[in-house]
Amino acid sequence: DVKVTQSSRYLVKRTGEKVFLECVQDMDHENMFWYRQDPGLGLRLIYFSYDVKMKEKGDIPEGYSVSREKKERFSLILESASTNQTSMYLCASSFMLRENTEAFFGQGTRLTVV
Amino acid sequence: AQTVTQSQPEMSVQEAETVTLSCTYDTSESDYYLFWYKQPPSRQMILVIRQEAYKQQNATENRFSVNFQKAAKSFSLKISDSQLGDAAMYFCAYRSAKNNDMRFGAGTRLTVKP
Numbered sequence: 001d002v003k004v005t006q007s008s009r010y011l012v013k014r015t016g017e018k019v020f021l022e023c024v025q026d027m028d029h030e031n032m033f034w035y036r037q038d039p040g041l042g043l044r045l046i047y048f049s050y051d052v053k054m055k056e057k058g059d060i061p062e063g064y065s066v067s068r069e070k071k072e073r074f075s076l077i078l079e080s081a082s083t084n085q086t087s088m089y090l091c092a093s094s095f096m097l098r099e100n101t102e103a104f105f106g107q108g109t110r111l112t113v114v
Numbered sequence: 115a116q117t118v119t120q121s122q123p124e125m126s127v128q129e130a131e132t133v134t135l136s137c138t139y140d141t142s143e144s145d146y147y148l149f150w151y152k153q154p155p156s157r158q159m160i161l162v163i164r165q166e167a168y169k170q171q172n173a174t175e176n177r178f179s180v181n182f183q184k185a186a187k188s189f190s191l192k193i194s195d196s197q198l199g200d201a202a203m204y205f206c207a208y209r210s211a212k213n214n215d216m217r218f219g220a221g222t223r224l225t226v227k228p
Contacts, residue, residue: 031214033215033216035218040123040220041220042118042120042205042218042219042220042221043205043218043221044218045215045216045217045218048214048215050214056213056215058215059115059217088157090159092159092216094214094216096214101147102149102161102164102209103207103209103216105158105159107156107157107158108157108158
């Protein structure tokens with residue numbers, strides 16, 4: 001079974017803190033994604049990566065950065081957390097350029113910034 | 115970027131009845147893939163069904179089937195013989211064959227009444 005593991009299920013951080021959300025996958029997938037999920041807005045793509053050290057901006061990259069030093073790990077970084085970044089964060093991974101392949105998801109991290 | 119629209123924030127169905135969830139998308143590409151994902155209260159995203167854009171035949175997975183209308187850019191999900199376990203958020207997703215990213219709609223919350 002494909003496994004995508006996010007480091008925390010729930011996280012509470014203070015405004016201004018630097019926050020790291022970690023994601024690890026065990027299926028040798030090339031692509032990894034970070035989404036933010038908010039009620040009524042669905043999943044919005046923050047960043048994705050198709051290779052080590054490569055990254056592409058999604059629809060809402062402002063206030064976020066990412067790091068992919070190893071193929072299996074993709075980190076989302078909130079440089080200075082703000083209350084409007086309180087949300088559910090979902091990590092996903094998939095194969096690249098293979099027909100009909102879906103993304104596999106982690107269990108989500110519910111981040112609260114106070 | 116491609117956009118995915120789910121116009122029904124909430125839907126309700128009686129157990130054993132049939133329900134259809136709507137999804138439209140906007141793209142200029144000819145090669146792409148479409149997916150329906152289910153997110154139960156556990157938050158784990160689960161793939162329900164997938165469709166390749168080049169295939170005219172509608173995908174079917176047991177009680178789940180799609181109505182794919184490429185010219186109309188429409189991709190609806192039909193759930194037959196609805197069960198209590200079908201209650202969840204359902205997300206429609208578009209995956210580009212060109213750049214590998216995936217975009218999601220805002221979701222439809224399905225309630226199944228006993």
